[in-house]
Amino acid sequence: MIRAFLFLLIPFPLFSQSIEVEYKKDRDYTVYKTFSFGESEIITPKDQRQVPDATLKALIQKSIKEELMEKGLKPVDSAGDLVATFVAGTQARSDMEQLGPLGMTPGSNAQTWSRDYRMGSMIIDLEDRQKNLIWRINATSFSSSSNSQQMIDEVVSAGFKKLSFKPKKSKKK
Numbered sequence: 001m002i003r004a005f006l007f008l009l010i011p012f013p014l015f016s017q018s019i020e021v022e023y024k025k026d027r028d029y030t031v032y033k034t035f036s037f038g039e040s041e042i043i044t045p046k047d048q049r050q051v052p053d054a055t056l057k058a059l060i061q062k063s064i065k066e067e068l069m070e071k072g073l074k075p076v077d078s079a080g081d082l083v084a085t086f087v088a089g090t091q092a093r094s095d096m097e098q099l100g101p102l103g104m105t106p107g108s109n110a111q112t113w114s115r116d117y118r119m120g121s122m123i124i125d126l127e128d129r130q131k132n133l134i135w136r137i138n139a140t141s142f143s144s145s146s147n148s149q150q151m152i153d154e155v156v157s158a159g160f161k162k163l164s165f166k167p168k169k170s171k172k173k
Contacts, residue, residue, distance in 0.1 A: 017141040017151070019158050023134070029165050032134075035073045035126070036080035037061055041087035050090075051148060057147055060086055063156040065123065069105040070163045082134060093142075118142075122155055135163060 035080070040060070042053045049058075065075055065082050096114040119142055125133040137159030141151050 002131050007059045012070045017155065019137065019139045019155060021162065022136040024091045027134070029163065030167050032081040032165055033074060034076045034080040035082040035084055036076050036078050038085040040082040040086045041086060045091065045171045048090070048092050056148065060088060060152055067156050067165060071160065071163060080127060082126045084124065084126055086122060090120040091169055092116070093119045115155065116157060120151065124156070
């Protein structure tokens with residue numbers, strides 16, 4: 001019983017995320033064999049940056065590179081079959097709400113509550129050489145944690161989950 005109670009007291013990073021993926025289901029992805037990185041941007045306000053831009057870009061590129069390599073693509077320095085770009089950033093946010101005359105926060109006389117968190121957003125695009133959008137991941141996360149790498153990895157993994165560069169198996173009749 002005491003262990004269970006102590007387990008509840010350990011602070012866990014809280015975050016939730018929304019991930020939307022845009023792609024054409026009928027596209028033949030088997031024609032793409034290589035990828036490279038294009039220009040990307042970090043949009044976190046300068047006064048709220050917790051990680052240098054170069055470090056954050058490297059974390060995102062590492063996650064994308066590992067995911068695409070796992071799917072069978074080879075990285076090249078330039079002129080890949082696909083070009084990966086991204087826009088990412090976070091912003092400090094705070095919510096406050098009145099609970100009303102009947103609602104009070106447990107254990108206090110306060111009728112308001114507040115929550116501080118970081119709202120992050122990331123858009124990852126894969127374009128072909130003709131600048132046609134092939135795949136887009138649009139993610140928003142809300143976190144009380146500063147574990148950037150974990151959130152980036154989860155967004156990239158979930159966003160590319162359905163992406164396959166292997167030939168589709170033909171259905172037997």
